[in-house]
Amino acid sequence: MDKKKILILAILAAFLVPLSGSIYMPNIPSIENEFGSSWLIPFSVTGYLAAQAVFQLMYGPLSDKFGRRKVYLPALFAFVVSDIMCFIAWNPSSLVIFRIFQGGAVASGFTIGAAVISDVFPEHRRGSAMGMFMAVPLIAPPVG
Numbered sequence: 001m002d003k004k005k006i007l008i009l010a011i012l013a014a015f016l017v018p019l020s021g022s023i024y025m026p027n028i029p030s031i032e033n034e035f036g037s038s039w040l041i042p043f044s045v046t047g048y049l050a051a052q053a054v055f056q057l058m059y060g061p062l063s064d065k066f067g068r069r070k071v072y073l074p075a076l077f078a079f080v081v082s083d084i085m086c087f088i089a090w091n092p093s094s095l096v097i098f099r100i101f102q103g104g105a106v107a108s109g110f111t112i113g114a115a116v117i118s119d120v121f122p123e124h125r126r127g128s129a130m131g132m133f134m135a136v137p138l139i140a141p142p143v144g
Contacts, residue, residue: 006120007129010113013076014136017109020083020102021048031095040092044099051103059111068116075108 025045032038063071082102089095113133121129 003120003125003129006116007132010116011133011136013072014109014113014133015139016079017052017106018137020079020106024048024099035092035095037092040096044092044096047096047100048103051100052107055104055107056111059108060115063112063115068112068119072108072112072116075105075112079105079108081105 028041028045031044032041035041059071059075079102082098082105085098086095086102089098114130117129117133118126
C-alpha cells in the first residue's frame with residue numbers, strides 16, 4: 001500500500017480518539033436527562049479515560065508481538081461496536097460499561113498509528129509524517 005494512504009488511514013483512526021471524547025462531553029446534560037440519573041454518568045467519562053490510558057500501554061507490546069494489523073483492525077472494529085452499544089445503552093450502568101469498552105478500543109488510534117508510521121516511513125521522512133499524524137488532537141475537538 002502507498003505510504004500516503006497508510007498515513008491518511010492512520011490519521012483518520014487517530015482522529016477518532018479526541019473526537020469521541022469531544023462529541024460526548026457537551027451531551028452529558030442531555031444524557032443525564034434521558035436516563036434520569038446524574039451520579040453515574042460522570043463515571044462514563046472517568047472509565048473511558050482510564051481504559052484509554054491502560055489500553056495504550058497494552059497495545060504497543062501486543063502489536064509488536066502479533067503484528068500491527070492483527071491488533072489494529074480488531075480494535076477499530078471494537079470501537080465501532082462500542083459506539084453502537086453506547087447509542088443503544090438502556091441504562092446508566094450499561095452506558096458506563098460501553099464507554100469503558102470504547103475507551104479501550106479507541107486507544108489503539110495513537111499507539112498503533114504512531115508505530116505504523118514509524119515502520120513505514122524512512123528516518124528522513126518520519127518527522128514530517130509524524131507531525132501530520134500528531135496534529136490530529138488539535139483538529140478533532142473543534143470538529144466534534
